[in-house]
Amino acid sequence: MIMETAPRPRHADLRPSPGTASRRLPHTPRELFDALPSLPGLRAEVIDGRLVVSPLGTPEHARMAMRLFSELRHLIADGDLNAYTGNVAVHVNGSQDSVVPDFVLVPADCPRWGARELLSSGLLMVAEVVSPGSAVDDRDRKPAIYASGGVPVTILIDPVATPATVTVLSDPKEGEYRTSTRVEMGSRLHIPEPVGFTLDTSIFVDTPATP
Numbered sequence: 001m002i003m004e005t006a007p008r009p010r011h012a013d014l015r016p017s018p019g020t021a022s023r024r025l026p027h028t029p030r031e032l033f034d035a036l037p038s039l040p041g042l043r044a045e046v047i048d049g050r051l052v053v054s055p056l057g058t059p060e061h062a063r064m065a066m067r068l069f070s071e072l073r074h075l076i077a078d079g080d081l082n083a084y085t086g087n088v089a090v091h092v093n094g095s096q097d098s099v100v101p102d103f104v105l106v107p108a109d110c111p112r113w114g115a116r117e118l119l120s121s122g123l124l125m126v127a128e129v130v131s132p133g134s135a136v137d138d139r140d141r142k143p144a145i146y147a148s149g150g151v152p153v154t155i156l157i158d159p160v161a162t163p164a165t166v167t168v169l170s171d172p173k174e175g176e177y178r179t180s181t182r183v184e185m186g187s188r189l190h191i192p193e194p195v196g197f198t199l200d201t202s203i204f205v206d207t208p209a210t211p
Helices: 029-035 059-071 132-148
Strands: 042-047 050-055 081-084 089-091 103-107 117-119 125-129 153-158 165-173 176-184 188-191 197-200
Touching: 029 042, 042 132, 050 132, 059 103, 059 125, 059 153, 059 197, 125 132, 132 153, 132 165, 132 176, 165 188, 176 188
Parallel strands: 089 117, 125 153
Antiparallel strands: 042 050, 081 103, 103 125, 153 165, 165 176, 188 197
């Protein structure tokens, strides 16, 4: 009787090919980020020098960003401003972090870093919708990143806080916002210049917190 044995698995050949041998491998999170291919269904960011890859937000998460967009639509209507909800990256001047805010308000001629990223120094306002998985980055890390990049105004929409809150941060200097105003969700909140708008945060109240 002849016994047949399964062929031994071959180890992957990790040696560089002639076409890749001369290429320099990424040495920093920023270089690795720049080398990433498209990642459908995932969000890649460089936050405080860390490469962070996370799933896209839930529909409830996206709904809050869209409701903010709807409230600011009158500012965008004349074509001088553009707004994006969770689908553009921001290159932070100085640190070279690359972050993806849930909402971005920019002049129509906002400068870019390459083809993919808006320069933070050209932004008017960003907003983040806090979820349980992003709470530390959204509350503690990203505001300092935006302030150091010269973003005039940052809004934190926090449905997972108890009680739910909305915070506006402004007047950035030396890597931090010097003015902070927080209200319970459902109250009115003034957004200072260069936006200059009073936001009725009750637009977020009937949206469930993201799981």
